[in-house]
Amino acid sequence: MSSNSELQFDGIYDDLIMDHYRNPRNRNPISKPHIEHSDWNPFCGDEVSVTIGINKYDRISGICVVAEGCSILQASASIMSVLLSDQKIADVLAFFEDFKYMMDTSCLSSSTEVSPEIAALRTIRKYPVRVKCVMLPWVTIRDAVKSYLS
Known part of the structure; x- marks a missing residue:
């Protein structure tokens, strides 16, 4: 694919992805982060850096995700940062596994509730x-949290 214009999304999901790409959330640096981790895709050069602050209740008190690469990468990073804000740090790994399952599985049961952001991705x-x-971005934060918890 030579450009993102060749990707065809489903109406509102296109708008949601493009909004997160054009206006990425949670890119402001975290002062005194508890977790810092970066990763990259050697095939295309996409890069992601994650910094996380954790409060005394073991919740994410601040998250900064900087993604450099294609629009899909940047939108995914932004969406992830919004969905994980204020989550318990120990729940991030389960959230990752659920998200990975949703990305890997062609069918979800009719009872599965999915946020518009996840549906867009x-x-x-x-x-x-x-x-x-x-x-x-999701693999990067999973690896960061695993390292922090070990």
Whole structure:
């Protein structure tokens, strides 16, 4: 694919992804972060850096995710940062596993509730080569939290 214009999303999901790409959330530096981690995709050069502050209740008190690369990567990073804000740090790993399952599974049960943001990212599954773009921020934060908890 030569450009993002070749990707076809589903109406409102296109708007949601493009909004997070054009106006990424949680890119402000965290003072005195408890967790810092970076990762990259050697095939395309996409990079993600995550810094997290944790409060005395073991909740994410601040998160900064800087993603450099394609629009899908940047939107995924922004969406992830919003969804994980104020979550318990120990719950991040379960959140990652649930998200990975949703990205890997073609069918979800009718009782599965999915936020509009997650539903938007799931539309990328139509382009298997781009799933890695969606997953890189999530893998980065999973690795960061695993390292912190060990």
